[in-house]
Amino acid sequence: MSERKPMTALLHFSRAIDGMSLVLGRILPWAVIIAVLVSAGNALSRKFFQVSSNAWLEAQLYLFGVIFLLPAGYTLLKNGHVRVDILASKLPRRVQLWIEILGVVFLMFPAVLLIVWYGVPNFLASFESGETSPNAGGLIRWPAKLLVPLGFGFLLLAGLSHLIKCLGFLMGRCPDPMQPAGPSEEEELMQELKAELDKADDEGRGDK
Template identity: 50%
Template structure:
């Protein structure tokens, strides 16, 4: 079990790195979107490639951050029933949800999306839009994103079992870590203080 927990820590570290890197993709999307809008209204230039790269990057953010969201325990849950259980009961609900719902769904999507990516890659499929981009990078995001989600789901499963065996802390306990909203408010406050 210790080897599995060590594996889980490595997956968590990788997921954390991917999630933090995705924040830079958000900045890139904003810059491309703003640049595209400025060019369209100032010099009457627009490009399908610029529009499509925004869509590709939005997809990359979504797929890169699905595992990160699971790691941070910020995914959508139905706590109406689970909240009535003890922490151990909630861990069992998570274990059953991961084994019977999350993992089969993620593995099925990887299985069915991989041939679609391979076909797009081997055929050099291009966008139907004039001046559009090649399609295979967008097709690759689906199996890659669900692979990241599957690895994080496996890590969460290991942590839940470790918690039930008393080998690690409750992985759903957020402790005193600030929420995303609190982190943003603190960053704004800090930046405002530096500006003054």
């Protein structure tokens, strides 16, 4: 009983982190749409009105940073990151989980912590100095520099959640975190497309 209480609390903490990652994963795709609109608007204004702005160009870069850095925790949650598991996939499941745990603790955490360690002072220096772009009409720089520690901070939390779930699975307290709980987003899209094609085919037969 005494061993179950700490793990129960850790699993609750893990679920809270996963909930945050899921929210980010649902919100951040809008950044892609905004980036496309900003890019298209900037291109059209330059093409037809000979008007361009460094601020809009830099805004695109900031949005790309949001798209690529902030969803890192969501990607880990969905097992969307790259694993070189040609050999590990042939080992027993419990051995695979221990390899995953060692990889998170000794490879992922040190690298992420190092980036956060250097990223935070870099952001603070930019924020305190009011650093701006050297380009005419450019934007302030600290929001872009904030994305680095923020994105890797989310990844650190997601890694901690993943570690807890790996240990929980080995103790028989939660599902396998390396096994997809359901179809991937690509599989869901394919299922939706197949359903639409089947519906259109049925309607075509009905018209005949």
